[in-house]
Amino acid sequence: MSQSIRVAVLGAQGRMGSAACTAIEQAEDLELVARIGSSDHLEGAAEAGAQVVVDLTVPSVTKRNVLWAIENGIHAVVGATGWDEDSLAEVREALGGSPATGVLIAPNFAIGAVLTMRFAEAAARYYESAEIIEMHHPDKLDAPSGTARHTAAAIARGREAGGLGSVPDATEKDELGARGAVVDGVHVHAVRQRGLVAHEVVQFGGVGEQFQLRHDSFDRVSFMPGVLLGVREIASRPGLTVGLDGYMDLG
Amino acid sequence: MSQSIRVAVLGAQGRMGSAACTAIEQAEDLELVARIGSSDHLEGAAEAGAQVVVDLTVPSVTKRNVLWAIENGIHAVVGATGWDEDSLAEVREALGGSPATGVLIAPNFAIGAVLTMRFAEAAARYYESAEIIEMHHPDKLDAPSGTARHTAAAIARGREAGGLGSVPDATEKDELGARGAVVDGVHVHAVRQRGLVAHEVVQFGGVGEQFQLRHDSFDRVSFMPGVLLGVREIASRPGLTVGLDGYMDLG
């Protein structure tokens, strides 16, 4: 029988961290060996024998955590945002001295959001038109969402690879701005509606047809399958990987 | 056996007029007795014994056509746009001298668009959030669509009747305009996509739920059931009616 993977969660008291602890405890092949909060020492994870740390902390401490994990030969699955090129370079350099260790930095652990972006890029070259509608709860402060911006960039790459020019749009009169934002040449619309959580629709159009991708996130637990996928795969993926799609088999 | 209703089409050579001729010919209870084009005399309709004229001409001649029909005691089902209050007053005055005659002026003959507007007004008072997404082919010149503007106005009336204030929206940062147009306090988004014709989605949101109305018009023949409804009902509806919903049983 295979042994379970020993996991410590950093940022265990936050909303994501707490959900991750629950998900790891419920997984039969994983064992939660430490919950490290902001007032705990990282050493607690090493002392508990963690093979993988899941870092769900904040931008100000995540780099320090990752460098510590590499130094201790512990794999790191990282959800915190705010990583810039310089920080990634530091991680790569540290990994040079620990070639068997893996680090996965994933700005989005929702598998459906990752699928939407990948499939949007692949489909984009085949359709004359492409637009994005993202929908969130009305307490969100910014528009459009980061996921929608990344999806627009993916569509733009797909259109360029397919040799497509601008999307067709004969609009001459739109003084109220109904056509929405334009991100990398793609129109993006942001809906804010009570009762919704996080949703994204990508619509492609050609003569006589439409193709759509849609992802609905109803609850933060929807991020957990992506976290667990990272934890299970990381031992076989040494080095730095950015983006969960690097771990997925998307044929 | 009941006799069929005798109908003449004015503007019979236009796209809508031509579709109306076909629809009337295919209806068992209706008889197409005259196709009047821009170079024909209106008298052709009277001489052919028309009981109802369907006016699908242009703003510059529609009023003259309607007044002529009233004078001849012929009911008029009118799809042309561009009617102002003064013109409607003229029609009412003319009808005073012909009290059995009916005139229906309908800016939109798509039954689904009429249902969407009516139901949107009725539902609006029950939901904290309401937004509209209209989608059309990319050759459309203006945004948002007239139907979306009318629907926004209907939602605003419903919200006011229900004592609701502004829709919730915490957006602080939207430099690209992703939140779209605001019409009567309702956010309206316009999508332009090859392969689409005319589509409208109305989304309502409350805590833990969503309610949606959607109308898809794939072809101009979708206007014909509304035209035929008008032709069949007009004899029992003397006087001026504005809007197809006046003829519908929406209890």
Next chain:
Amino acid sequence: MSQSIRVAVLGAQGRMGSAACTAIEQAEDLELVARIGSSDHLEGAAEAGAQVVVDLTVPSVTKRNVLWAIENGIHAVVGATGWDEDSLAEVREALGGSPATGVLIAPNFAIGAVLTMRFAEAAARYYESAEIIEMHHPDKLDAPSGTARHTAAAIARGREAGGLGSVPDATEKDELGARGAVVDGVHVHAVRQRGLVAHEVVQFGGVGEQFQLRHDSFDRVSFMPGVLLGVREIASRPGLTVGLDGYMDLG
């Protein structure tokens, strides 16, 4: 300043009852004066001065609760199911002796579900085709849902009022049963999917067009606005009302 309405919840320890207590406490115009569980005396509600009881108990005790409320001149908003004609007749007779008291028995407090049923009935007469797709979590034991059955019945009434015959369907070969259930002449499809809660889509089709109604219930809190609507309106609606739509302005 108007005084708040004094409310007691019967069945306060159940999932719905507990959600109702929270919703009443959060409403500024309502006061929660008693939480009556299965081991408490109903008199506790009267002693606490309740003007309205919200009954979210089980079929075996709900009738007794309602008759007790009427006897005490307390209005009753009732969510329990399992009422038959005989029980309703008993309630009507009891109300004869207490003409100022109101009783609302609502099998479904989700406003969106009520709107869907009402609008479906009104729209049905205008469309040749009508189908229902209901979608729920995969732990649901029965298919199709009760709400879908009621909606099919509403569509059937609308079609009959509009003089429509059977829906068109040329299917000759369907050995696997892909066309789904037929309820009152309407095809009903049941989807069971992890992550969903309770969703209903009603699709109408005519030549060249489609009209849709959709209700998504993401959480049981979505029933609370309907409960509160009942509590607020009941004092002005003496007698027995069955169905939340009797309290709604669906003009």
Next chain:
Amino acid sequence: MSQSIRVAVLGAQGRMGSAACTAIEQAEDLELVARIGSSDHLEGAAEAGAQVVVDLTVPSVTKRNVLWAIENGIHAVVGATGWDEDSLAEVREALGGSPATGVLIAPNFAIGAVLTMRFAEAAARYYESAEIIEMHHPDKLDAPSGTARHTAAAIARGREAGGLGSVPDATEKDELGARGAVVDGVHVHAVRQRGLVAHEVVQFGGVGEQFQLRHDSFDRVSFMPGVLLGVREIASRPGLTVGLDGYMDLG
């Protein structure tokens, strides 16, 4: 300047063949050199100098056409269905003697349908639940559609690759068959609605989330981009290819 590709259409008088002729004529980089109907000799295509034939005939003659094309060193893009393994083996053998010639046999030229199948297979391994809803006009004779059956098979392959077992479904009571057809372990629902043409929705569900793929075919012209893709690519793809996805870059 590159020369245009010389194309002949076999089955030019059918609905698909006639649409293909129009599409080829409108493409700047293609030249329609022959329209071969059922009473014409195939030699007409060779005499006109066709480099590619598009075969949109019927199962009884398509194999003969393809073998003739190979013998003449003309590439063949084939939409006719009804090919079995024996016939494909004959084509492969014939191609052995003409190694530079390409044959593409595509049961479905709608790019969106091909994308839906491919993405469905890739996504299936990541979701506990998967169901298919296909929607067509009510004159369709069989249910479910062939495309839906193929998509179910693709999902089943994806689930197997991901080590998933059966979809969760606690349904105990469904005497009317609302849960639909089961194809390769996947529930498939068939909607028949006036106004629709050919539509497919694939829904995946996991805890707290949903992922959807949707393809809408509003008109048979939606098959033409797939036909043109085949015509343009075939010279660089010698040998037999089955399925349009073999020509697509789905990364």
